[in-house]
Amino acid sequence: MFSKGDKGKPIWKGSEKDLAHCQAWLSAVEKALMTDETKPAKPDRQLMQELELAKQTLEQAIVN
Amino acid sequence: MHGVNATVSEGDWPEKPSDPRRLRPYKLADTSIEMELMIHREELADRPTLLIINSIDFPIPPSFGFCEKMWAAGYQVIFCRRPGFGNIPGLPPALLERNQVKNRSAIASETALFSLLINSLELRDVALLGLGSSNSICYRLTQLNPEIQFTIYSNPLFHPAIWDVIKPPWLKRMIRQTLLSRSGLKIAVRGLKAVLRRDPIWFYRQFAQKSAGDQQYVSRNLEDFRESGRMLQNITPETFYYDLQNALIEDTRWDPEITSASNAIILSGHETTANWKSAITAEAKRLGLPIVFAKSGDLFVPYASQDALLDILKSHAMANSEAL
Numbered sequence: 001m002f003s004k005g006d007k008g009k010p011i012w013k014g015s016e017k018d019l020a021h022c023q024a025w026l027s028a029v030e031k032a033l034m035t036d037e038t039k040p041a042k043p044d045r046q047l048m049q050e051l052e053l054a055k056q057t058l059e060q061a062i063v064n
Numbered sequence: 065m066h067g068v069n070a071t072v073s074e075g076d077w078p079e080k081p082s083d084p085r086r087l088r089p090y091k092l093a094d095t096s097i098e099m100e101l102m103i104h105r106e107e108l109a110d111r112p113t114l115l116i117i118n119s120i121d122f123p124i125p126p127s128f129g130f131c132e133k134m135w136a137a138g139y140q141v142i143f144c145r146r147p148g149f150g151n152i153p154g155l156p157p158a159l160l161e162r163n164q165v166k167n168r169s170a171i172a173s174e175t176a177l178f179s180l181l182i183n184s185l186e187l188r189d190v191a192l193l194g195l196g197s198s199n200s201i202c203y204r205l206t207q208l209n210p211e212i213q214f215t216i217y218s219n220p221l222f223h224p225a226i227w228d229v230i231k232p233p234w235l236k237r238m239i240r241q242t243l244l245s246r247s248g249l250k251i252a253v254r255g256l257k258a259v260l261r262r263d264p265i266w267f268y269r270q271f272a273q274k275s276a277g278d279q280q281y282v283s284r285n286l287e288d289f290r291e292s293g294r295m296l297q298n299i300t301p302e303t304f305y306y307d308l309q310n311a312l313i314e315d316t317r318w319d320p321e322i323t324s325a326s327n328a329i330i331l332s333g334h335e336t337t338a339n340w341k342s343a344i345t346a347e348a349k350r351l352g353l354p355i356v357f358a359k360s361g362d363l364f365v366p367y368a369s370q371d372a373l374l375d376i377l378k379s380h381a382m383a384n385s386e387a388l
Contacts, residue, residue, distance in 0.1 A: 018156065021097075022156040025159070027094070028095060028097065028179075028180045031179075031183075032179050032180070043204075044207055044319065044322050047175075047204050050167065050168045050169050050204075051176060053167050054159065054169035057158050058158060058159070061157075
């Protein structure tokens with residue numbers, strides 16, 4: 001944490017265990033992004049953006 | 065009504081068979097993620113759930129008496145300890161970077177996990193109780209998971225008077241220090257852990273000094289507060305930073321369009337400062353949310369004023385269920 005100017009650079013490197021942890025969280029975020037159109041309540045756009053940013057962060061961490 | 069997708073994995077966890085409120089690890093469906101849960105009376109029952117998510121200051125389930133009182137009123141208490149606050153790893157490090165805390169992707173990710181938990185357990189008719197710093201999750205979870213019928217935001221930290229009520233002054237300085245620099249964070253967390261290790265009861269009595277109701281709750285549940293001191297030894301500086309920075313700085317302006325359209329209420333206690341009361345009342349008005357001040361309690365107001373909590377549940381959550 002507290003790293004500056006990390007745009008475009010690897011932000012995290014971890015062990016295989018950490019990688020699996022990251023992938024599991026990505027899966028949870030992806031499930032949350034799949035909204036159920038049949039349900040009356042839908043998440044606000046701001047929350048969906050936050051989740052989308054989380055997805056991108058986790059994907060980047062896994063790739064790196 | 066309840067699912068079988070959440071599996072208990074006992075693993076190397078210490079057994080406490082004599083404790084009916086013991087937390088157990090649950091593996092979420094189709095993932096390797098475990099979460100720590102206390103299901104009152106251990107088995108999921110076919111009745112509405114009162115789902116409680118812990119604040120940073122007390123990652124321990126409510127007292128047995130509280131859980132039994134809610135049971136008598138028709139609710140099964142499920143307490144979920146947030147990842148990183150006990151025996152389960154916290155958020156992946158990539159999400160604990162400063163940018164990810166600032167753009168709130170970290171808190172959104174944790175919310176996603178709780179939504180998955182509700183779906184995995186196939187909970188229906190959920191009343192959600194947020195405490196202190198966990199209200200940021202509850203605000204999002206209310207939007208994300210349609211099984212939540214009603215939300216109680218207890219002592220939300222989203223208003224300008226928050227710094228006035230953190231007592232004693234040395235704790236306020238310590239918390240501010242965690243948010244200023246990396247070195248400050250590490251020193252402050254180390255200091256806080258040392259205090260909690262040496263004398264957790266003294267710490268909680270200091271922390272809860274404004275409220276006779278909180279003091280009484282501490283006195284009646286000393287072992288829970290000792291356990292809290294032990295659990296908080298496991299929190300990393302990064303998790304500490306994430307939760308406080310999010311709750312006190314980044315997530316302090318909720319959207320009134322969202323809150324006014326939700327079935328929710330704010331709960332606070334009378335045993336606090338006048339400044340806090342006026343600030344939280346103004347914020348409740350801006351958000352279009354009703355607010356209740358219970359007679360007793362402040363930090364632990366739902367536990368100290370159990371009858372007030374039950375009145376809220378009866379008049380809001382159950383009224384909503386009947387209307388559906």
